Amino acid sequence: MTAEPPRFIGSEIYRKSSFGPWHPLRIPRVSTVIDLTRAMGWLPPARYVASPRAKPAALGIWHDPAYLAALQRAEAEQVVSDETRARYHIGTHSNPVYPEMYRRPATGAGGSLLAGELLADGGVIYHPAGGTHHGMPDRANGFCFLNDPVLAILSLRRAGARRVAYVDIDAHHPDGVELAFAGDPETLLISVHEEKRWPFTGALGDDGGGNVFNLPVPRGLNDSEMAAVLDALILPRVAAFRADAIVLQCGADAVEEDPLSRLSLSNNAHWAVVAALRPLSPRYLVLGGGGYNPWSVGRLWAGVWATLAGHDIPDRLPKPAEAVLRSLSWEGNRRGRDVPEHLFTTLRDAPRAGAVGAELRARLAVLGRRAAP
Numbered sequence: 318m319t320a321e322p323p324r325f326i327g328s329e330i331y332r333k334s335s336f337g338p339w340h341p342l343r344i345p346r347v348s349t350v351i352d353l354t355r356a357m358g359w360l361p362p363a364r365y366v367a368s369p370r371a372k373p374a375a376l377g378i379w380h381d382p383a384y385l386a387a388l389q390r391a392e393a394e395q396v397v398s399d400e401t402r403a404r405y406h407i408g409t410h411s412n413p414v415y416p417e418m419y420r421r422p423a424t425g426a427g428g429s430l431l432a433g434e435l436l437a438d439g440g441v442i443y444h445p446a447g448g449t450h451h452g453m454p455d456r457a458n459g460f461c462f463l464n465d466p467v468l469a470i471l472s473l474r475r476a477g478a479r480r481v482a483y484v485d486i487d488a489h490h491p492d493g494v495e496l497a498f499a500g501d502p503e504t505l506l507i508s509v510h511e512e513k514r515w516p517f518t519g520a521l522g523d524d525g526g527g528n529v530f531n532l533p534v535p536r537g538l539n540d541s542e543m544a545a546v547l548d549a550l551i552l553p554r555v556a557a558f559r560a561d562a563i564v565l566q567c568g569a570d571a572v573e574e575d576p577l578s579r580l581s582l583s584n585n586a587h588w589a590v591v592a593a594l595r596p597l598s599p600r601y602l603v604l605g606g607g608g609y610n611p612w613s614v615g616r617l618w619a620g621v622w623a624t625l626a627g628h629d630i631p632d633r634l635p636k637p638a639e640a641v642l643r644s645l646s647w648e649g650n651r652r653g654r655d656v657p658e659h660l661f662t663t664l665r666d667a668p669r670a671g672a673v674g675a676e677l678r679a680r681l682a683v684l685g686r687r688a689a690p
């Protein structure tokens with residue numbers, strides 16, 4: 318254990334970077350979190366760590382060198398051949414050619430690699446630009462060019478953490494992370510994700526050989542249901558695993574306002590998971606992930622930092638923080654017009670409690686009967 322206060326890994330590379338005018342990742346996300354937490358007085362310079370950009374050799378601990386070379390070439394040339402597109406899935410609608418298409422993911426990966434080193438003696442790190450959980454060793458996948466959660470786990474391990482618990486509450490299944498660690502008894506993987514949604518992996522019965530717990534959830538998942546998932550699945554499994562490190566992928570796309578999923582959480586549900594996992598391991602890394610509504614993602618992730626760093630979230634934001642939220646725009650989405658006032662003036666959503674569905678209870682019971690990995 319260490320007394321070192323939580324640290325925030327960020328970079329300015331995300332501020333003006335866009336995947337293109339029609340892509341869900343055209344919106345600012347990490348820069349909003351930095352601006353909001355600074356406006357709140359929650360992010361003094363001593364707590365902020367600028368993310369290094371990972372070199373190809375460092376990424377090569379999991380990624381294929383030929384793919385990394387293709388990615389760098391695509392960034393330099395800003396165009397890809399049909400052959401490169403077919404082989405590496407770059408230059409597609411999901412994984413487009415854009416100006417920082419190597420430097421940006423390499424900075425996210427560099428932050429996650431650094432986090433593993435900084436946590437060698439224990440502590441808490443927040444890296445909201447991380448969480449690109451779909452990246453594959455030799456191709457881009459689902460807006461993810463690299464897989465920084467995999468690299469974070471490998472880095473934690475290299476820095477002395479043997480048993481790593483990875484928890485993923487993004488609306489989508491972390492197919493890349495499961496590919497990397499299925500069958501590894503020293504890695505516990507737990508994913509809660511919307512059923513019948515891309516990438517269509519992560520079925521209830523998919524146990525990865527014993528160390529993987531996949532919970533597909535029906536659309537409309539509410540805060541009460543997420544609390545049940547936390548109490549019945551996440552906390553007991555992680556506690557029993559006695560992890561040397563916990564990595565939480567805290568994607569912000571499972572909230573009601575997100576345009577890419579049909580789940581109905583409020584950000585209170587995410588913050589509850591963030592807080593509850595913290596005491597269960599000496600090393601704790603919280604990553605970002607999905608999140609495609611510029612207001613809900615900025616508010617949720619700023620609240621994650623408040624939760625980790627021990628700041629009270631006020632009922633109404635002070636003017637400088639409100640100004641950050643009012644400065645955002647969301648072109649090309651109807652929800653970018655007539656934005657509800659509370660998305661400018663608050664961080665905390667109204668709770669979205671509800672009944673815990675029978676289907677969800679049944680699936681939790683199935684996972685509850687599984688043996689420990």
Ligand SMILES: [Zn+2]
Pocket residue numbers: 487488489568570606607608
């Ligand atoms: Zn997602």
